[in-house]
Amino acid sequence: MKRLPLALAIAGMSSLLVSSADARSAYDGPWSLLFVTQYGPCDPTYNFSVNIINGIVTHPNLVNFRGRVARSGAVRASVTVHEKYASGSGRLVGPSGRGTWSGHSGNARCAGYWTAQRN
Template structure:
């Protein structure tokens, strides 16, 4: 097979794969969410507000101006189950709960500071 044919086959295969990925159904939870975390116990601040983006169950933190670097790992299940680890500096928060429709709720804890509380979320887009 000459170079032109190889390139054409590769491009055709690439376009097929891209088209298939673009046609994949979006998760019903995909979009931007506002999250409010309220502290019920421990020495943490009374509340925190965050924005996250969900894309096919994967969560990405949307930093506000001046925020410290923050990473989010874990996923949102197809049924809305939330199981996330949120890290900022040396602090690690475990968050669990459920999203349903355009809202969600659950609990969180930051073991190293003895903090725990609840969170609520609202879908923005």
């Protein structure tokens, strides 16, 4: 069974409804994420870094990555790499955050939670 990298779960973060008119958010800057698998054959933990610019969550090496942070701190993200997909949601509050993620790679399903810390 193929393993679903928790990096995909970074999604463990995830696509919010934030208008493109929203400029600079209170959450802009670099963030470190920790993804923990609670269910499925994925790696037990995975560390990942993202950058938030104007409320948009970005990662330089993932082309099919979409993520947004609302002014309220609500966050959603999703990522697709080949046949692997993951998405997640949660909330950022000040310099930290927490949420849940789930995904699949073929028939393998995984899920868990993520935490975030501003760098």
